[in-house]
Amino acid sequence: MTASEEAGGREWGPEERPKRVSEAAFRRYDERTVVVLPRGAEINVLNEIAARIFELLDGANTVAEIVDAVCQEYQVEPETARQDVQSFLGELESHRMLA
Amino acid sequence: MDFNGPTEIRASEGMGPQIKSQTVSVPRPGDLAPRWDELESAAAPGVHEVDLDIAGIRVRLQGLGAEQTDWIGGRYGVFAGPAGGATPGLTVSVREAPFEGFLQLDRSGPAEVYRLVQEVDGDRVRAWSYRFAGWFNEPAGTGRVWFSDRDGKGFESSLENFLRVVYSSLALRRRGFFLHSAGVIRNGRAYLFYGPSGSGKTTVCRLSLEEEPGTRIVSDDLILVLPGEGGEGPRAVSSPFRGLYAELPARQESFGIAGFYRLVQDTEVFLERVSRPRGVGELVGSLPFVTDRVENGERILDAVGGALQAVPAFRLHFRVDPTFWGALERGADG
Numbered sequence: 001m002t003a004s005e006e007a008g009g010r011e012w013g014p015e016e017r018p019k020r021v022s023e024a025a026f027r028r029y030d031e032r033t034v035v036v037l038p039r040g041a042e043i044n045v046l047n048e049i050a051a052r053i054f055e056l057l058d059g060a061n062t063v064a065e066i067v068d069a070v071c072q073e074y075q076v077e078p079e080t081a082r083q084d085v086q087s088f089l090g091e092l093e094s095h096r097m098l099a
Numbered sequence: 100m101d102f103n104g105p106t107e108i109r110a111s112e113g114m115g116p117q118i119k120s121q122t123v124s125v126p127r128p129g130d131l132a133p134r135w136d137e138l139e140s141a142a143a144p145g146v147h148e149v150d151l152d153i154a155g156i157r158v159r160l161q162g163l164g165a166e167q168t169d170w171i172g173g174r175y176g177v178f179a180g181p182a183g184g185a186t187p188g189l190t191v192s193v194r195e196a197p198f199e200g201f202l203q204l205d206r207s208g209p210a211e212v213y214r215l216v217q218e219v220d221g222d223r224v225r226a227w228s229y230r231f232a233g234w235f236n237e238p239a240g241t242g243r244v245w246f247s248d249r250d251g252k253g254f255e256s257s258l259e260n261f262l263r264v265v266y267s268s269l270a271l272r273r274r275g276f277f278l279h280s281a282g283v284i285r286n287g288r289a290y291l292f293y294g295p296s297g298s299g300k301t302t303v304c305r306l307s308l309e310e311e312p313g314t315r316i317v318s319d320d321l322i323l324v325l326p327g328e329g330g331e332g333p334r335a336v337s338s339p340f341r342g343l344y345a346e347l348p349a350r351q352e353s354f355g356i357a358g359f360y361r362l363v364q365d366t367e368v369f370l371e372r373v374s375r376p377r378g379v380g381e382l383v384g385s386l387p388f389v390t391d392r393v394e395n396g397e398r399i400l401d402a403v404g405g406a407l408q409a410v411p412a413f414r415l416h417f418r419v420d421p422t423f424w425g426a427l428e429r430g431a432d433g
Contacts, residue, residue, distance in 0.1 A: 027397075038396060045377055
């Protein structure tokens with residue numbers, strides 16, 4: 001089972017362009033980002049890396065590009081980044097935070 | 100890579116998936132959706148007008164009956180007055196609803212949690228509950244509300260709940276917010292205790308009064324937090340939405356805020372400082388009526404984030420006794 005599937009989602013292809021839900025309002029405070037989702041009135045707090053990925057989920061960046069960005073900005077191995085991005089996307093899907 | 104638990108998502112005291120605001124309901128089978136077109140032709144109960152003013156946020160009610168006007172004067176005291184003077188931010192026409200009600204109260208089991216439905220249509224926000232339906236348009240400064248009861252408890256509670264929805268929205272325009280919380284004044288400063296229903300807000304008020312009779316309670320229900328003027332920190336502002344223990348104030352006043360304290364019932368008594376983003380997340384979960392509307396997201400983050408720039412947020416672990424005041428005085432490091 002992949003990391004994404006463990007988080008309750010599917011495996012995302014490298015050329016797919018995931019997009020966060022348009023109605024999400026988010027703001028960075030210090031090293032965390034607070035996301036307010038009007039639908040269902042949910043509030044989530046993301047850590048720094050998660051927030052950076054969330055910012056990149058604008059529908060323009062591919063999964064591969066997001067993984068590359070995480071590798072470069074946080075100095076991690078590509079396979080680790082790939083698994084973690086997949087896991088995070090699965091988590092976002094389960095919270096209905098992706099369009 | 101520090102990626103363990105990328106979404107540091109939390110709810111109450113467990114590691115639940117998210118914080119959820121519980122102020123808004125969805126219709127259930129048996130509920131009646133307001134037929135807005137039919138409501139438009141309904142008559143006003145009277146010709147009287149009243150201005151409500153909470154910290155300069157003004158709402159004018161038009162078309163009131165004489166008894167309704169008298170009741171509003173008594174209930175809202177210093178916050179109500181004859182119409183006139185400064186232009187209100189919102190003018191609301193009051194009408195009699197030609198229907199017995201809207202949402203249906205479930206009387207088959209334990210008392211149900213209060214239900215209210217909201218929907219947004221352009222600039223118009225619609226809200227309805229058991230015995231009222233209304234809308235308001237903030238940019239246009241207009242609104243209308245229909246009550247199934249002309250007077251009595253039905254009218255009183257319906258008006259109060261409609262006003263709470265309206266004022267919660269208007270406060271955001273002032274970079275403020277209503278917080279579901281209890282406000283206790285000590286040494287001239289407001290300690291704001293918040294958390295979900297049952298967390299202990301009313302208990303904290305009672306314990307504070309028992310320990311120090313005469314303690315001023317701003318509210319044990321809703322506190323209005325507004326930015327201070329001239330670069331000062333945010334202030335807790337008196338309002339008529341005050342709950343069980345707070346008395347109607349003789350004048351409008353405000354207090355500097357000592358801190359925001361999320362209540363956690365525990366066997367130990369101590370104060371836990373929380374980071375600003377976590378504090379923002381927790382506070383936003385205690386904002387009634389506004390969090391489910393898309394257009395409010397940025398304003399909410401502005402208002403709450405602004406407040407927590409100047410005032411710290413904590414979790415107050417407490418037992419049901421007044422020893423928590425010792426923890427508050429010692430601070431998070433005590």
